[in-house]
Amino acid sequence: MPLVWADPTQLHQVILNLCTNSFQALRDVGGGELLLELEEVRLSEDEARTINLEPGRFVRIVVADDGPGIPSEILDKIFDPFFTTKGKAEGTGLGLAVVHGIVKGHNGGIRVSSEAGVSTRFEIHLPVHDQIAEFSILTDMQAMQGRGRILFVEDDPDQLETTPRILESLGYRVSAAADVTAALEMLVREEDFDLVITDFDMPGANGVELAEALQAIAPGLPVILVSGREDAVTAASGLPNIGRIVIKPYDKTMMAQAVAAVLGGLEER
16 A cells, blocks of 8 residues: 555544544434445546646545435535534534545545435545655654643534544643533643643633633633634734634644644744
8 A cells, every 4th residue: 555644643533524424324314334445546637636636646535325415505515614414412513624624734635426315425535655754754743742731622522532632642731621611620620731722612601701711810821722713813812811823624733833832932823
């Protein structure tokens, strides 16, 4: 099998998300077949252009099912942040936007084909690298390593599970909270946090309100605000403890750079 340059944690998140979507679709119709494929392909210029790639060799990952499919009128919207056909109990609508962002962050492409009432097929293409220097891998990983204790606040269960693992792989100690109330209780109980990373949109109190509360109980504690909306910058204006805003979908490198900037004393927006 050829080599690709990829973050295994992020690719795990991509495949898990797509498989979960297929499972939920099949569950709604009483079952069916879930297909996963991995193969090397060569894309012609015309084929590559359809997913904004250069022609060449790629590893193709396929996740497909014979479930109810996706209606044609919403097929071009499924990668938009917050677009979802699920109920609130099943997700925030950020899943496929995150998948798209991770794939693009790996210089890859993704396309979906679907026939309503018949099937859905996602194809991910990642460029093949003939040689990946071991030294450069070690250098890049070492450059992203850090130290410190982080509180990660997020109501989406997928991100609440995956992002702390990404941060821990970089050397940080991470605690997680699913809402602002739990986060504040943890912060009052434990005072050795170096950074809070919080989602903006959450039920009840949001991330900006958490940052406001922290100015009173922990004025020296920096905050990174995460959001899928560009207007988070406006909402966070005037709060000096918000040292960085990260727009979803983000990847491991983006988050590592934001954490390093804030803990290194760089107040960037």
